[in-house]
Amino acid sequence: MSTQTIEVDGLRQRYGDFEAVRGIDFTVPAGGLFALLGTNGAGKTTTMEVLEGFRPAASGSVRLLGSDPYRDRKVLRPRVGIMLQESGLIGDLTAAETVDLWRDLATDPISRDEALGLVNLGDKSGVQVRQLSGGQKRRLDLALAVVGRPEVLFLDEPTTGMDPEARQATWKLIQDLVAGGTTVLLTTHYLEEAERLADRIAIMHRGEIRIAGTVPDVVAGHGDRLAFRVPAHTPIDTLSYLDGRAPEITVTEGLPTARYTVTGGAPDGRAHRAVGELLSWAAVQNVTLDRLSVRPASLEDVFLSIVEDK
Numbered sequence: 001m002s003t004q005t006i007e008v009d010g011l012r013q014r015y016g017d018f019e020a021v022r023g024i025d026f027t028v029p030a031g032g033l034f035a036l037l038g039t040n041g042a043g044k045t046t047t048m049e050v051l052e053g054f055r056p057a058a059s060g061s062v063r064l065l066g067s068d069p070y071r072d073r074k075v076l077r078p079r080v081g082i083m084l085q086e087s088g089l090i091g092d093l094t095a096a097e098t099v100d101l102w103r104d105l106a107t108d109p110i111s112r113d114e115a116l117g118l119v120n121l122g123d124k125s126g127v128q129v130r131q132l133s134g135g136q137k138r139r140l141d142l143a144l145a146v147v148g149r150p151e152v153l154f155l156d157e158p159t160t161g162m163d164p165e166a167r168q169a170t171w172k173l174i175q176d177l178v179a180g181g182t183t184v185l186l187t188t189h190y191l192e193e194a195e196r197l198a199d200r201i202a203i204m205h206r207g208e209i210r211i212a213g214t215v216p217d218v219v220a221g222h223g224d225r226l227a228f229r230v231p232a233h234t235p236i237d238t239l240s241y242l243d244g245r246a247p248e249i250t251v252t253e254g255l256p257t258a259r260y261t262v263t264g265g266a267p268d269g270r271a272h273r274a275v276g277e278l279l280s281w282a283a284v285q286n287v288t289l290d291r292l293s294v295r296p297a298s299l300e301d302v303f304l305s306i307v308e309d310k
């Protein structure tokens with residue numbers, strides 16, 4: 001018997017002729033938090049929807065808590081909490097009435113006050129949903145997803161539209177739920193959110209998982225980043241000398257302020273040698289290298305290198 005709460009093996013999904021998910025694999029153990037990152041249209045929501053039991057897997061195998069999420073959706077339903085990307089809240093109902101509606105569907109719900117309190121909406125209980133702000137509606141969505149004490153929680157872009165304070169509070173709530181044993185599958189466009197919350201991540205692009213693992217695993221092997229600026233009046237001919245000169249340093253961006261940002265993806269260790277070469281070049285050219293820095297690749301660097309790779 002598998003110990004994985006979520007198992008996705010060779011999942012493919014199509015809409016007509018378009019293949020939105022092209023054979024992906026991942027697993028999430030009990031109490032784990034897995035984040036699916038990726039470009040718009042990468043196939044994250046489609047993958048979530050198959051796991052949520054909204055549609056059967058076109059091909060490949062998908063298991064949730066050891067069962068088939070589509071065939072066994074009625075049995076799984078009480079064990080699962082879902083926060084969709086677009087909520088279907090009823091505008092006329094108050095926040096309290098909305099929570100009560102969801103509580104009626106759950107076998108062992110938390111109290112209405114606890115649900116609203118978890119997402120800091122206690123003072124909005126009598127307010128109609130249509131009068132809530134976008135971020136408040138998102139928080140109500142989250143309260144509804146957790147009202148039935150789910151073992152597995154699907155969160156599709158949970159903090160979109162939230163202000164920084166609400167986002168921090170939501171991260172804390174998600175961390176508390178995971179600490180309590182809830183398994184979470186999350187999609188997000190906020191890399192910081194994934195770095196903060198996830199044990200493991202996958203970056204999807206065009207229906208495929210391009211890279212997966214812990215954040216340190218994912219950024220490992222992507223080298224260091226070397227960056228500096230040169231004064232606006234530096235002749236372009238001088239800059240073009242840099243192209244391919246030091247290891248993998250290219251002039252990548254001419255900023256509207258007429259300053260140049262030069263970045264390079266020199267593999268580990270080579271960035272430091274590149275600094276030596278650059279300083280020699282700058283001394284000869286009499287060019288100031290402003291804000292010269294070398295840092296390890298970040299998750300954002302890896303993300304961009306994947307999505308820019310057409």
Ligand SMILES: Nc1ncnc2c1ncn2[C@@H]1O[C@H](COP(=O)(O)OP(=O)(O)OP(=O)(O)O)[C@@H](O)[C@H]1O
Nearest residue numbers: 015018020038039040041042043044045046047085
């Ligand atoms: N019902 C549908 N009919 C046809 N095409 C669809 C349907 N739903 C999704 N798609 C297409 O499938 C692809 C994957 O969509 P999906 O919503 O899974 O992406 P996503 O990674 O969640 O994107 P986003 O980050 O923008 O939410 C997109 O190209 C989308 O246009």
